[in-house]
Amino acid sequence: MAAVENVERAQSQTVTALLALRDLIVNGELKSGDRISELVMVERIGVSRTPLRTALVKLEQEGLIEEIPSGGYAVKAFSEADVFDAIEIRGTLEGLAARYAAERGVAQMRLAELRRCVETIDNTIHTDHMNDADFQTYLHANERFHALLAELSGSPALIREIERVARLPFASASAFVLAEASLPESQRILIIANEHHRAVVEAIENRESARAEAIMREHARLSHRNLMLAMRSQKTLDLVPGSALIRRRA
Amino acid sequence: MAAVENVERAQSQTVTALLALRDLIVNGELKSGDRISELVMVERIGVSRTPLRTALVKLEQEGLIEEIPSGGYAVKAFSEADVFDAIEIRGTLEGLAARYAAERGVAQMRLAELRRCVETIDNTIHTDHMNDADFQTYLHANERFHALLAELSGSPALIREIERVARLPFASASAFVLAEASLPESQRILIIANEHHRAVVEAIENRESARAEAIMREHARLSHRNLMLAMRSQKTLDLVPGSALIRRRA
DNA sequence: AGAATTCATTCTGTATACAGAAATACGAAA
DNA sequence: TTTCGTATTTCTGTATACAGAATGAATTCT
Numbered sequence: 001m002a003a004v005e006n007v008e009r010a011q012s013q014t015v016t017a018l019l020a021l022r023d024l025i026v027n028g029e030l031k032s033g034d035r036i037s038e039l040v041m042v043e044r045i046g047v048s049r050t051p052l053r054t055a056l057v058k059l060e061q062e063g064l065i066e067e068i069p070s071g072g073y074a075v076k077a078f079s080e081a082d083v084f085d086a087i088e089i090r091g092t093l094e095g096l097a098a099r100y101a102a103e104r105g106v107a108q109m110r111l112a113e114l115r116r117c118v119e120t121i122d123n124t125i126h127t128d129h130m131n132d133a134d135f136q137t138y139l140h141a142n143e144r145f146h147a148l149l150a151e152l153s154g155s156p157a158l159i160r161e162i163e164r165v166a167r168l169p170f171a172s173a174s175a176f177v178l179a180e181a182s183l184p185e186s187q188r189i190l191i192i193a194n195e196h197h198r199a200v201v202e203a204i205e206n207r208e209s210a211r212a213e214a215i216m217r218e219h220a221r222l223s224h225r226n227l228m229l230a231m232r233s234q235k236t237l238d239l240v241p242g243s244a245l246i247r248r249r250a
Numbered sequence: 251m252a253a254v255e256n257v258e259r260a261q262s263q264t265v266t267a268l269l270a271l272r273d274l275i276v277n278g279e280l281k282s283g284d285r286i287s288e289l290v291m292v293e294r295i296g297v298s299r300t301p302l303r304t305a306l307v308k309l310e311q312e313g314l315i316e317e318i319p320s321g322g323y324a325v326k327a328f329s330e331a332d333v334f335d336a337i338e339i340r341g342t343l344e345g346l347a348a349r350y351a352a353e354r355g356v357a358q359m360r361l362a363e364l365r366r367c368v369e370t371i372d373n374t375i376h377t378d379h380m381n382d383a384d385f386q387t388y389l390h391a392n393e394r395f396h397a398l399l400a401e402l403s404g405s406p407a408l409i410r411e412i413e414r415v416a417r418l419p420f421a422s423a424s425a426f427v428l429a430e431a432s433l434p435e436s437q438r439i440l441i442i443a444n445e446h447h448r449a450v451v452e453a454i455e456n457r458e459s460a461r462a463e464a465i466m467r468e469h470a471r472l473s474h475r476n477l478m479l480a481m482r483s484q485k486t487l488d489l490v491p492g493s494a495l496i497r498r499r500a
Numbered sequence: 501a502g503a504a505t506t507c508a509t510t511c512t513g514t515a516t517a518c519a520g521a522a523a524t525a526c527g528a529a530a
Numbered sequence: 531t532t533t534c535g536t537a538t539t540t541c542t543g544t545a546t547a548c549a550g551a552a553t554g555a556a557t558t559c560t
Contacts, residue, residue: 013514038542048515050300053543057304061311063410071542084512085405089346096342155335160313161415288512298545303513320552321512341535503560510553515546522541530533 013047025064025075026044027171028244032077036065047102062167064245078170078245082229084224086171091220093162094146097153098212102204106152114152114201117145118194125190130181138190139174145197146173149216152204169242176226178239183229193222263297267305270295270438275314275325276419278494282327286315312417315494321466328420328479328495334474336421341470343412344396347403348462352454356402364402364451367395368444375440380431389424395447396423399466402454426476427490443472465496 021041024030036056038049045052056073059065065073078086120141124134150162166172180186196219203212230236238241271291274280286306288299296304306323309315315323328336340351370391374384400412430436446469453462480486487493 035541037540039540049542050514050516053515054303054307057307058311061308063407082407085407089343089408089411090347092342093339096339151310155331157313157332157335158339161339161411165411285511287510289510296548299512300544300546501560503558505558506556508553508555510551512551514551515548517546518544520541520543522539524537524539525536526535528533528535530532 014049014054017041017045017047017052018058021052021055021059022064025059026242026244030075032245032247034075035068036073036075038072062164064168076245077247079247080249081172081229083227083246086168087220087223087227088163090162090165090171090173091217091223093158093165094149094220095213095216097150097155097158097162098200098204098216099209100155100158101149101152101209102200102212105207106204110148110152111201111205113149114145114197114204117141117148118197119199121145121190121194125187125194128197135177135181139177141170142174147240149200170227170240170246172241174222175241176230179230179236181228182236182239185229186218189222189226192218196222207234259273263301264304267291267297267302268308271302271305271309272314275309276492276494280325282495282497283326284325285318286323286325288322299365299387299477312414314418326495327497328465329497330477330499333420333496335419336415337473337477338417339469340412340421341467341473343408343415344399344470345463345466346399347405347408347412348407348450348454348466350401350408350461351399351458352457352462354404355457356454360398360402361451361455364447364454367391367398368426368447368451371395371444371447375437375444385427385431389427392427393422399450420477420490420496422491425491426473426480429480429486430476432486432489435479439472439476443469446472 004171021030023037027031030036038052038056041052042049056065060067060073062077066076068074121138124130124138124141127134130138145149146166150159153159169175183189196215200212200215203209203215227240230240231246231248234248237246237248240246271280271286275293280286288302288306291302292299306315310317310323314326316326318324321430331451338392374380374391377384380388396416400409403409419425430439433439446465450462450465450469453459454467477490480490481496481498486500487496490496
């Protein structure tokens with residue numbers, strides 16, 4: 001078992017505990033339903049109970065763990081429906097962000113940034129076989145595109161909410177990239193996704209707010225399809241971040 | 251200054267601290283930008299620092315306070331735009347909830363509950379002058395309607411998110427009721443709002459999902475109008491819960 | 501008088517001690 | 531062997547002590 005270590009030296013104990021706990025949960029070392037014993041975690045992570053408890057409160061707000069009536073916390077379990085809904089919520093909020101961007105207008109410089117992301121993604125996916133470096137580049141550009149879009153809404157509250165729902169690992173923008181790669185439909189899906197990106201940039205530029213909103217909603221529905229495909233076998237599901245939290249129905 | 255007391259005896263210190271702090275912030279005793287001194291609050295609320303800090307972490311997640319870079323928390327300030335956006339986010343999420351309810355179908359019994367809320371509201375607003383009891387009845391029925399609608403989505407994640415955004419006092423379902431009452435347009439607005447309620451129930455019953463979604467979005471836009479009306483004078487703005495957090499622009 | 505610097509105070513982040521409640525294991529009785 | 535009751539252990543919620551950092555005040559120098 002890998003020891004949990006501080007990668008960064010300058011961070012607070014609370015952040016250390018938060019990252020370590022999130023890691024343990026997402027990687028499945030703490031399984032759904034498991035009670036999280038504070039003393040065990042104190043030993044394992046190497047912080048005292050105070051920052052650990054602070055981290056637990058934050059994780060509960062994030063939705064990864066839930067309070068046990070008799071006290072303490074347990075790791076949450078997610079059904080396929082839960083994941084589906086989380087994706088739809090993200091799509092709805094990103095749709096609102098795109099609409100705001102289109103209605104309120106954005107500087108050409110920011111649009112150019114979006115276009116650069118689209119180009120970068122184009123360059124990585126139009127190849128016969130993506131290697132690890134391609135994946136990293138793709139992941140980064142995709143995350144950046146979605147983060148940028150949220151920012152362009154100009155609404156701090158909306159940015160916050162999108163970040164919150166995207167913090168559920170299986171609802172993040174790039175949750176299904178790895179799973180996709182192992183599918184035969186892989187390249188086609190990535191091409192379609194990037195076409196959505198291209199179209200929403202165009203819609204924002206033309207101030208077509210309804211179109212911008214609809215595109216981002218449809219974009220999230222690609223994730224719905226990926227989810228269904230990934231759920232078909234444990235092998236592909238294992239490639240989805242946070243898959244340890246998802247219980248497949250019998 | 252009213253002393254902060256435990257109303258319920260059986261609740262935890264953390265809950266005591268949370269309720270007390272929320273009260274102080276919403277009622278404006280702690281003003282926007284004020285640093286929240288833990289020791290002062292310990293003295294004022296009568297709990298130790300540990301549960302107080304837990305409550306602070308939760309309030310930060312709720313969005314009422316924010317971390318100060320150098321440590322500690324300060325009460326957040328909200329612009330008119332922030333409030334506007336919070337209302338729009340709530341409307342968008344409630345729209346999604348209504349759509350889910352329509353798509354997935356709900357039992358007649360639950361629909362009947364919704365209709366009872368609509369009737370109750372009808373009975374309270376079709377009178378020349380609403381008294382305090384009418385207000386309380388209205389408030390209760392309105393909150394219940396919105397809570398029920400969230401439930402009917404059948405999505406725990408969505409219920410959670412709606413509850414979260416509605417926890418901002420000025421974004422709650424009934425935030426503008428008191429302010430409305432002091433406006434000449436008062437009764438007309440309440441009648442329109444309840445017509446929205448009636449229409450969304452009908453849409454859900456007929457499985458008209460797009461209509462159900464659109465209605466709830468439009469419903470939230472009534473709050474937009476109320477916000478603008480309330481912002482015109484400090485007197486009406488003071489009637490909005492959490493108004494102390496809203497700074498009117500010069 | 502104004503600015504800079506130093507010192508004292510205050511505050512937060514963290515660790516730890518303690519008490520009451522919950523969970524578990526053990527033993528006795530049917 | 532199974533079930534019920536009891537005792538022990540473990541756990542969480544809370545209070546508090548401590549250290550380093552930040553803030554503010556006072557003093558000194560220009």
